[in-house]
Amino acid sequence: MFYGSFSKEQRDKFSRSLDLFVEMFDVMHAYDNLIALRRTTGFKYDATFRAAFDPNVSDKQEKSLMWRIHTLIWAAEHCINVEGDFVECSVLRGFSMAIVADFLRFERLDRQMYLYDTYTGTPPEYNSENRNLAAYVKMGDLYDYVLERFNRYSNIHPIKGTVPDSFTGTLPDKISFCHIDMNSAKSEIAALEHIFDRVTPGGIIVFDDYGWVDYKAQKDAEDAFMAERGHTILESPTGQGILIKHA
Numbered sequence: 001m002f003y004g005s006f007s008k009e010q011r012d013k014f015s016r017s018l019d020l021f022v023e024m025f026d027v028m029h030a031y032d033n034l035i036a037l038r039r040t041t042g043f044k045y046d047a048t049f050r051a052a053f054d055p056n057v058s059d060k061q062e063k064s065l066m067w068r069i070h071t072l073i074w075a076a077e078h079c080i081n082v083e084g085d086f087v088e089c090s091v092l093r094g095f096s097m098a099i100v101a102d103f104l105r106f107e108r109l110d111r112q113m114y115l116y117d118t119y120t121g122t123p124p125e126y127n128s129e130n131r132n133l134a135a136y137v138k139m140g141d142l143y144d145y146v147l148e149r150f151n152r153y154s155n156i157h158p159i160k161g162t163v164p165d166s167f168t169g170t171l172p173d174k175i176s177f178c179h180i181d182m183n184s185a186k187s188e189i190a191a192l193e194h195i196f197d198r199v200t201p202g203g204i205i206v207f208d209d210y211g212w213v214d215y216k217a218q219k220d221a222e223d224a225f226m227a228e229r230g231h232t233i234l235e236s237p238t239g240q241g242i243l244i245k246h247a
């Protein structure tokens with residue numbers, strides 16, 4: 001359940017600790033670097049949630065993101081009652097928004113959803129944390145895959161290009177829901193400079209990596225950005241940051 005590289009001895013020790021937690025607390029959720037004891041995790045048992053989540057999951061890592069997806073669905077359901085369209089920066093294979101769209105039955109909504117990504121990985125000029133981008137280079141071009149994944153929705157638009165340049169002529173004037181997940185402080189702030197003023201009061205921005213130690217540069221930059229605008233971001237135990245825009 002933990003990212004990172006650990007020895008077999010450490011993994012065995014950890015696994016025994018988890019067994020001890022279950023023995024002591026009976027109810028445990030241990031996924032995605034989060035150990036929660038004696039929580040209801042009601043989303044796991046919600047048939048509508050599972051009908052959207054399960055068919056979109058392709059491996060254990062995606063399955064581990066269930067609580068983060070629950071957060072996104074909560075935010076998206078709220079935002080269909082707020083004026084504006086839906087935006088995601090960025091998309092990769094479209095995992096998160098495919099579940100949100102299936103859950104909301106997005107095709108029946110009078111809303112548009114815009115899915116921004118290069119679909120070939122982080123542009124080197126936006127690699128503000130000097131990460132090893134080899135994984136993204138290996139991933140090839142995902143644009144056709146994502147077009148196919150969303151092709152049954154006439155109101156969902158994958159947009160290929162570098163954020164924020166790709167916003168030109170496509171970014172909606174009013175946004176109710178935004179998911180920001182670019183793993184790059186420079187990309188995320190560049191996106192926010194265009195997005196924030198377009199978010200309708202009552203609208204929500206979810207930051208995927210906000211509370212993760214490895215992405216602290218994003219938190220620092222986003223906290224400063226929001227402080228200048230009189231807003232604060234809630235740090236969730238999932239590592240996500242949640243912002244509700246006020247007037």
Ligand SMILES: C[S@@+](CC[C@H](N)C(=O)[O-])C[C@H]1O[C@@H](n2cnc3c(N)ncnc32)[C@H](O)[C@@H]1O
Pocket residue numbers: 089090091092093094095096097116117118119120121122123126136161162163164181182183184187
């Ligand atoms: C963690 S992945 C997104 C995962 C996705 N939200 C999901 O739910 O599976 C990060 C993505 O950000 C994209 N990215 C980073 N900086 C970008 C930029 N400035 N413009 C466009 N895409 C960018 C990368 O191509 C990569 O696909």
